[in-house]
Amino acid sequence: GAVVSQHPSRVICKSGTSVKIECRSLDFQATTMFWYRQFPKKSLMLMATSNEGSKATYEQGVEKDKFLINHASLTLSTLTVTSAHPEDSSFYICSAREGGLAGLNEQFFGPGTRLTVL
Amino acid sequence: QQPVQSPQAVILREGEDAVINCSSSKALYSVHWYRQKHGEAPVFLMILLKGGEQKGHEKISASFNEKKQQSSLYLTASQLSYSGTYFCGTEPGRGSTLGRLYFGRGTQLTVWP
Numbered sequence A: 001g002a003v004v005s006q007h008p009s010r011v012i013c014k015s016g017t018s019v020k021i022e023c024r025s026l027d028f029q030a031t032t033m034f035w036y037r038q039f040p041k042k043s044l045m046l047m048a049t050s051n052e053g054s055k056a057t058y059e060q061g062v063e064k065d066k067f068l069i070n071h072a073s074l075t076l077s078t079l080t081v082t083s084a085h086p087e088d089s090s091f092y093i094c095s096a097r098e099g100g101l102a103g104l105n106e107q108f109f110g111p112g113t114r115l116t117v118l
Numbered sequence B: 001q002q003p004v005q006s007p008q009a010v011i012l013r014e015g016e017d018a019v020i021n022c023s024s025s026k027a028l029y030s031v032h033w034y035r036q037k038h039g040e041a042p043v044f045l046m047i048l049l050k051g052g053e054q055k056g057h058e059k060i061s062a063s064f065n066e067k068k069q070q071s072s073l074y075l076t077a078s079q080l081s082y083s084g085t086y087f088c089g090t091e092p093g094r095g096s097t098l099g100r101l102y103f104g105r106g107t108q109l110t111v112w113p
Helices: none
Strands: A004-007 A010-013 A019-025 A032-038 A044-051 A067-073 A076-081 A090-097 A107-109 A113-117 B004-006 B009-013 B018-023 B030-036 B043-049 B054-057 B060-065 B070-075 B084-091 B107-112
Touching: A004 A090, A010 A019, A019 A032, A019 A090, A019 A113, A032 A067, A032 A076, A044 A067, A076 A090, A107 B043, B004 B084, B009 B018, B018 B084, B018 B107, B030 B060, B030 B070, B043 B060, B070 B084
Parallel strands: A010 A113, B009 B107
Antiparallel strands: A004 A019, A019 A076, A032 A044, A032 A090, A067 A076, A090 A107, A090 A113, B004 B018, B018 B070, B030 B043, B030 B084, B054 B060, B060 B070, B084 B107
16 A cells, blocks of 8 residues: 655644644655544544645634644645644644545555644 | 444454444445554555445455445454454545545454454
8 A cells, every 4th residue: 555654753842832743645646635633542533634736624623723734745745733732732643645536545544643742 | 524333342252253334424425444553543444435335355344335324344254463443434525525534433343362
């Protein structure tokens, strides 16, 4: 299967700082990338859909000013958690999808980033 | 949008079979199945399109009934490596929701020797 990487794998930051998480598709071009959040022993919650070269589409209840998403190229999407607070602590996972409307393509997940806000 | 998975947890002996169900209140275009081990990212198992398609992956197979908006994952002759949390992800349709997956709460599967 296709490989998706995330960096960093773990980050600890102080309350009020911003944290950037990178998601890269290593061996394919991802027209669409998705960002999820997962709480311990809970499901994956879709936060936003990111398409290369356009603004991200956020799910209801997700603050776009809080979670900034940029999809600068077909292999890179970034999620920036701005002014992080302890309640933002979570496991953030990205996934990447290759195809467009014509194709049916699976999503491949990155290894995730564990964010801890002190 | 979130599908409902059942059961929440399954405990098996090695070699036994299990079925995990996933149902949605919305019309579905596709269903995706993943397995996640503790502290790791979900691993893709298979994807099913509407049309009652049944797919297989070694001793793991799945079916999708689009009319009932339900999918089931079948694990036969389970192995220790099958342990983990299984998630179904449902794709509601094409157009603006293209590719978006909404995940159930997961089914925790434990296989004992």
